[in-house]
Amino acid sequence: MAPARTALPRLLCAGVRSARRWPGFLRKATPGPAGPSGRMLTGAPNPARSEPQDDHDLQRKILDLPLKHSDFFNVKELFSVKSLFEARVHLGHKAGCRHRFMEPYIFGSRLDQDIIDLEQTASHLQLALNFTAHVAYRKGIILFVSRNRQFMHLIENTAQNCGEYAHTRYFKGGLLTNAQLLFGPEVRLPDLIIFLHTLNNVFEPHVAVRDAAKMNIPTVGIVDTNCNPCLITYPIPGNDDSPPAVHLYCRLFCTTINRAKEKRRQMEILYQLPSVKRAEDSGTAN
Amino acid sequence: MAAPCVSCGRALSARLSLTVRASLARRPGHWKPSAVDWQMGAGSQLLKLIHTTAVTTKKNVPASRHEVYTEDFIKKQIEEFNIGKRHLANMMGEDPETFTQEDIDRAIAYLFPSGLFEKRARPIMKHPDQIFPKQRAIQWGKDGRPFHFLFYTGKPSYYSLMHEGYGKVLQLEKHKGPLPVKTQHRDLIGSRWLIKEELEEMLVENLSDQDYMQFIRLLEKLSTLQCGPAEEEFVQRFRRGVAIQSKKQLIEPVQYDERGMAFSTSEGRRKSATAKAVVYEHGSGEISVNGMGYLHYFPVLQDREQLMFPFHFLDRLGKHDVTCTVCGGGRSAQAGAIRLAVAKALCSFITEDEVEWMRQAGLLTSDPRVRERKKPGQEGARRKFTWKKR
Numbered sequence: 001m002a003p004a005r006t007a008l009p010r011l012l013c014a015g016v017r018s019a020r021r022w023p024g025f026l027r028k029a030t031p032g033p034a035g036p037s038g039r040m041l042t043g044a045p046n047p048a049r050s051e052p053q054d055d056h057d058l059q060r061k062i063l064d065l066p067l068k069h070s071d072f073f074n075v076k077e078l079f080s081v082k083s084l085f086e087a088r089v090h091l092g093h094k095a096g097c098r099h100r101f102m103e104p105y106i107f108g109s110r111l112d113q114d115i116i117d118l119e120q121t122a123s124h125l126q127l128a129l130n131f132t133a134h135v136a137y138r139k140g141i142i143l144f145v146s147r148n149r150q151f152m153h154l155i156e157n158t159a160q161n162c163g164e165y166a167h168t169r170y171f172k173g174g175l176l177t178n179a180q181l182l183f184g185p186e187v188r189l190p191d192l193i194i195f196l197h198t199l200n201n202v203f204e205p206h207v208a209v210r211d212a213a214k215m216n217i218p219t220v221g222i223v224d225t226n227c228n229p230c231l232i233t234y235p236i237p238g239n240d241d242s243p244p245a246v247h248l249y250c251r252l253f254c255t256t257i258n259r260a261k262e263k264r265r266q267m268e269i270l271y272q273l274p275s276v277k278r279a280e281d282s283g284t285a286n
Numbered sequence: 287m288a289a290p291c292v293s294c295g296r297a298l299s300a301r302l303s304l305t306v307r308a309s310l311a312r313r314p315g316h317w318k319p320s321a322v323d324w325q326m327g328a329g330s331q332l333l334k335l336i337h338t339t340a341v342t343t344k345k346n347v348p349a350s351r352h353e354v355y356t357e358d359f360i361k362k363q364i365e366e367f368n369i370g371k372r373h374l375a376n377m378m379g380e381d382p383e384t385f386t387q388e389d390i391d392r393a394i395a396y397l398f399p400s401g402l403f404e405k406r407a408r409p410i411m412k413h414p415d416q417i418f419p420k421q422r423a424i425q426w427g428k429d430g431r432p433f434h435f436l437f438y439t440g441k442p443s444y445y446s447l448m449h450e451g452y453g454k455v456l457q458l459e460k461h462k463g464p465l466p467v468k469t470q471h472r473d474l475i476g477s478r479w480l481i482k483e484e485l486e487e488m489l490v491e492n493l494s495d496q497d498y499m500q501f502i503r504l505l506e507k508l509s510t511l512q513c514g515p516a517e518e519e520f521v522q523r524f525r526r527g528v529a530i531q532s533k534k535q536l537i538e539p540v541q542y543d544e545r546g547m548a549f550s551t552s553e554g555r556r557k558s559a560t561a562k563a564v565v566y567e568h569g570s571g572e573i574s575v576n577g578m579g580y581l582h583y584f585p586v587l588q589d590r591e592q593l594m595f596p597f598h599f600l601d602r603l604g605k606h607d608v609t610c611t612v613c614g615g616g617r618s619a620q621a622g623a624i625r626l627a628v629a630k631a632l633c634s635f636i637t638e639d640e641v642e643w644m645r646q647a648g649l650l651t652s653d654p655r656v657r658e659r660k661k662p663g664q665e666g667a668r669r670k671f672t673w674k675k676r
Contacts, residue, residue: 141431143438153456156449160435169439182440188430190438 058271065267066137073137073259075129078252081118084125087248089238090116092225102225105237114225116237128220128234129256132192135218136164136260140191143167144253145208147200151246155196158250162257165190167208171200176211195221195232196249197240205231222249355418363414370411387412422490443489444497451504454520458511477525479505484526535641535650537633540567550634554626556653559615563627567635569607571597575624576611589621596629596649600640606632626652 066072084090092098092106092114107117135142142164146155152168159166167175172182179187193212198221200206205228212219213231221232222240229235239245371390375382378393390411400408425442426432434442436449480488482498509521538550548567553560573580573593584590597603608628612620629649633641644650658667665671 139429139431153449153452156436157453163435165432165435165438167436167438169436169441169445172440175438175440183425186430188426188432 062264062267062271063138066134066263071126071130073130073133073256073263075133075256076126078129078255079122079125079248081122083248084118084121084238087244088242089121089245089248090118091239091242092116097226099226099228101229102223102227102237105223105229106225116225116239121236121238124234124236125238125252128236129252131218131234132194132220132253133256133260135192136162136257137264139264141165141188142192142194142257143190144194144196145171145206146196147171147206148197148240149201151196151243151250154246154250158254162254163261164257171207173207176208176215176217189215190217193217193219194253195219196246198223198227198232355421357423360414360418363418367411367414374411420487420490441489441491441493441497444491444493444501447489448501448504451501451508451520454513454517455504455508455511458508458513458517462512476530477527480524480526485524531645535633535645537641538631540634548635550631552627552631554623554628554630554652556622556626557615557619557656559612559619559623561610561612561620561623561627563608563610563624563631565628565631565635566607566609569605571604571606573608573610584617584621586617589617592618592621592625593628595625596632596644599644599647599649600632600636602632606635622653625649 090107092102095109095112095114098106098114102114105117105120107115109115132142142162144155144159144164144166146152146168148168155168156166174182176189179189193208195206195209198206198209203226209219209221209228209231218233219231220234221227221229221236222238223229223232223235224238224240227240229237238249371385372382374390374393375385377397378389380389394409394411398409402408425434425437432438434446436442436445439445479502482493482495485498485501486493505521505524508517513521538552540548540550542548549564551562551564553562555561575583580590580593584593594603597606610624610627612624614620615623626649629644633644633650636644641650660666663671
């Protein structure tokens with residue numbers, strides 16, 4: 001899972017300015033020579049110190065296990081090319097609005113209207129949803145961004161339903177780049193930004209796309225035929241103007257995030273109590 | 287009054303001095319923190335507090351804008367305030383349990399009489415919540431995740447209100463249709479929308495004028511649609527009652543003299559003249575001023591017209607008798623004072639509507655104009671000395 005692995009070090013540094021701020025479990029999950037050698041330096045491991053060693057192993061298991069599967073959260077089953085077609089995801093803008101960098105994703109043009117290649121959309125969507133699920137699994141902060149007034153309320157509700165964050169209002173200049181000043185010295189920045197509309201109300205790229213790239217925050221974005229997919233980590237070529245399409249995206253993201261969080265809860269329960277682990281092993285569907 | 291013990295007196299004065307100095311220093315002042323050093327050693331912790339709060343003495347700076355008061359600090363201040371209140375109650379010989387804020391104010395005014403004109407510079411002892419401005423509590427938990435889902439917008443409370451309001455509008459439109467229903471203006475009369483400052487205070491956030499206007503527009507839209515009790519309650523949260531001016535008019539009680547005649551008495555002031563008028567309900571339009579007839583006392587037509595105006599307005603020219611005494615001021619001021627006194631006294635004999643008409647005509651308002659003082663460097667209050675080119 002190449003994208004997940006490259007994103008892992010970034011997630012470990014999520015929104016952090018100094019190492020002492022890292023929550024305990026993340027620090028322990030860092031693989032490296034420091035861990036084992038530190039223990040060896042202090043002397044032979046005695047039974048009293050077996051607990052932190054167990055913890056370290058547990059954390060490693062919980063965080064590393066999903067990375068071994070290509071689709072640990074089974075996001076493929078959430079959608080199909082047919083469901084995308086029915087939600088009118090393939091409809092793009094007129095050929096005159098076409099962005100040069102969107103040409104690889106466009107299947108063709110019918111009566112001057114661009115049609116997006118749904119096969120590519122499906123594969124991009126699968127990658128993006130998988131990545132989102134991994135971020136949610138690792139308790140990352142996800143921020144939904146959009147500047148389209150028609151779907152503002154829906155997106156804020158979606159964010160509330162999955163327990164994540166939304167920003168569909170006027171984007172203040174230094175929100176991501178100058179967060180220390182605006183919020184406080186110990187603020188944690190989002191670990192993933194999901195753009196449901198990459199353009200703002202004057203049809204220019206949203207400032208957050210550039211700012212997230214500056215702050216090394218991975219982005220997932222629905223790019224329409226008039227959008228620039230360059231700075232977005234996981235672009236999803238698709239329609240962002242029809243209500244059925246946007247409703248579908250919101251549903252998909254909500255389901256993935258909830259699924260990932262549920263999985264995380266299950267894994268923690270599974271690995272927390274070693275005595276119950278044997279009993280639960282057979283019961284839980286992994 | 288119970289004899290105050292020395293220790294509680296000292297602790298009390300330490301607490302008061304803290305508040306006094308804190309309140310003094312927040313206003314444009316010339317107080318220097320170092321002057322405190324020589325005071326009691328028992329309150330040394332308090333002294334340290336005074337220095338570390340680092341109150342600014344800049345002029346015209348709204349108090350403590352960028353000060354961050356930790357929760358522990360505020361809690362400690364509240365404890366000290368409560369202890370100080372009990373000590374004060376003991377000192378004044380009153381029951382500490384039922385010592386209200388008015389009692390505290392009275393006690394402070396008694397113990398620390400101040401001749402300062404600026405009311406805000408006088409010693410006060412108030413609950414810390416009223417002195418220190420409200421601040422936002424820490425917005426995220428131990429793992430760094432913010433509590434509010436709109437935290438990253440910068441104005442979570444304001445935007446969550448907008449979100450909630452818009453959700454309600456959508457719900458109502460879905461059920462009842464987008465057109466406004468003709469609602470009876472139930473509680474819109476007698477109340478007003480929150481002003482921007484009040485909203486900022488409520489949300490503990492800075493808002494722009496456009497934000498505020500958008501919010502009011504949303505609330506107005508919500509109130510035009512027919513809404514249930516939940517939405518009503520939501521809208522009422524942002525309405526403040528406006529005191530209806532007409533209800534505030536004090537009407538004098540009617541008294542009866544030994545002959546059974548109904549009369550009412552009232553006072554009036556204008557410039558430096560004070561007048562006391564006694565208006566009888568039934569009479570023949572005689573007015574006696576300081577024992578003399580009004581024709582004799584006021585030879586000028588303008589002053590007589592002033593006396594007649596309340597009666598003329600109510601169409602009761604020959605129906606009441608007036609006896610009044612007046613002193614101070616000049617002829618015009620005395621006439622105005624009598625007019626006001628007579629109008630006020632007449633209120634007891636007329637209907638409420640007529641009282642409201644008199645109030646709107648300005649008969650029941652005392653004229654606030656007084657003589658403006660002469661300023662140095664000028665010949666009069668406004669007149670400057672003659673300007674000479676060379």
